[in-house]
Amino acid sequence: MTNGLPGRLLQRRENFRRTSFLELFFDLAFIFALTRLSRALLxxxxxxxxxxxxxxxxxxxxxxxxxxxxxxxxxxGAPLIVVLLLGVMFGGLLMAAAVPTAFDEHAMVFAVAYVAIHVGRGALLIPALRGHPLQLRSLRVALWFAISGVIWVAGAFVAPAREALWAIAVVLEYSHARLRWPFPGLGRSTWADLQVNGDHLSERYQQIFIIALGELILIAGFTYSDSGLDRESTIAFALAFVTAAALARLYLVPAGTRLGASIMAAGPTGSKLALLAGYLHLVMIAGILATSVAMERTIDDPGGEHSAAQLALGVGGPALFLTARILLSAVVDTSLPWARLVGVPAIIVFGLVSARLPQLANSAVVAGVLLLIVLVDAMPGLWRFVRRADASDAPDQRPHG
Structure with missing residues (x-):
């Protein structure tokens, strides 16, 4: 397992492994981050x-x-990786803590923590990978993060241009990942250099998605607990639960459970699919975050009138999630499920039509459309189950004797 490196640093690519306890512990920082982001959006x-x-x-x-x-x-389990994950986790917690004022007095905390995470990762890994081909890959990545880090820190200094500079840094980082981090004089990584264990990464995607849904339920629960538990708030809380359950089912079936196998089947180019899945998961989590804020506002004030912002969150959030989920099906299963394709405009149209209704009624409409998509989506499987059951109960028509 050493691959010639000290400290048993690298995994063998053929080894199947489940998510480690330390990785799950690291995810706790993202739970905190999502709650801070939802509060900032609210x-x-x-x-x-x-x-x-x-x-x-x-x-x-x-x-x-x-x-x-x-x-x-x-x-x-390698000591260096333990230190790395714990350091990244602490940096992520600092970023999350700075979220409410990241565009005001704590911009530098957010930016410096972010840059330190990425540059620090390279500072640890590059010396440890001495003599291994992966050292060059880590060097390219670290150099690009150092360049984008200058833009992040500059944005923290220059308040009027903060949004623009940070947006440029984000686009630069996401683009160079897709281009495999090309750097003058160092070339670019091949997809084989970036190859990942599809089963492990797919499991990580599922875990972080569940965390995002957990944030929706957590915030809905807190808001409902403080609402006085009246009838309308109870209905709104039930709608939040139905929405979360529908989103979970739409995520997991079918491509959510096939992503790992698709990455592995693609061989070296599976890393391209894994990266695209990462982009799409960002969009899905953004949709869930918007939905979470919309449900929180509905539970807090079920009879309130819709504002443009509430409508955008309550309708746009589920539609954004479903659009990214359709694209994930397209790249994993090379299929476009018609129920979901129809579901996106249906959410938007019915959501807009019910915009004049109280927030509770509008949330019920959106949740109802999501539930209908789930039921229609499941009909082919139910029909196949019924046909198999009928076939097994049919009398044996073979001649006897």
Whole structure:
């Protein structure tokens, strides 16, 4: 398992492994981050506020994603990797704590913690990989993060250009990952250099998605607990639960459970699929975050009139999730499920039609459409089950004797 490296650093690619306890412990930082992001969006639902939350979510997701990708390569029990994961976790907690004021007095905390995570990862791994081909890959990644880090810190210094500079940094980082981190004089990584264990990374995606849904239920539960438990708030809380259950089912069936096998079957180019899945999971989590805030507002004020922001969150959130989920099906199963394709415009149309109704009624409409998509989506499987049951109960028509 050493691959010639000290400290038993690298995993063998053929080894199947489950997510380690340390990786799950690391995910706790993302739970805190999502609660801070939902609170920030709840406090400012303007376009500018939404854009700021999106930038912070993209940064925090990139911390989680790059760390999950790195942990896929290295032995989580190696002392260096333990130190690395704990350091990244602490940096992520600092970023999450700075979220409410990341575009004000604590911009430097957010930016420096982010840069330190990515540059620090390279500072630890590059010396440890001395003499191994992966050292060059880690060097390319670290150099690009150092360049984008200058933009992050500059944005923290220059308040009027903060959103623009941080947006440029995010686009730069996401683009160079897709381009395999090309660097002058060092070339670019091959997809084989970036190959991942599909089963492990797919499991990590499922775990972080469940965490995002958990944030929706957690916030809904807290809000309902403080609402006085009246009838309308109880209905709104039930709708939040139905929505969460529908989103979970739409995620897991079918491509959510086939992603790992598809990555493995693609061979060296499976890393391209794994990266695309990472981008789509960011979009799905953004949709869940928006849905979470919309449900919280509905539970808090079920009879309230709809604002444009509430409508955008309550309708746009599920539609955004479902769109990304359809694209994931397209790349994993090369299929476009018609119920979900029809479901996206249905959510938007019925959500807009019910915009004049109280928040509770509008939430019921959106939840009803999601539930209908789940039922229609499941009909082919139910029909096959019924036909198999009928066939097994049919009398044996073979001649006897």
């Amino acid at each position: 406090d400012d639902t303007s376009l500018n506020g939404g854009f700021q939350v999106l930038l912070m979510l993209a940064a925090l997701w990139w911390v989680w994603f790059v760390t999950a990708w790195s942990a896929d390569w290295f032995d989580p």
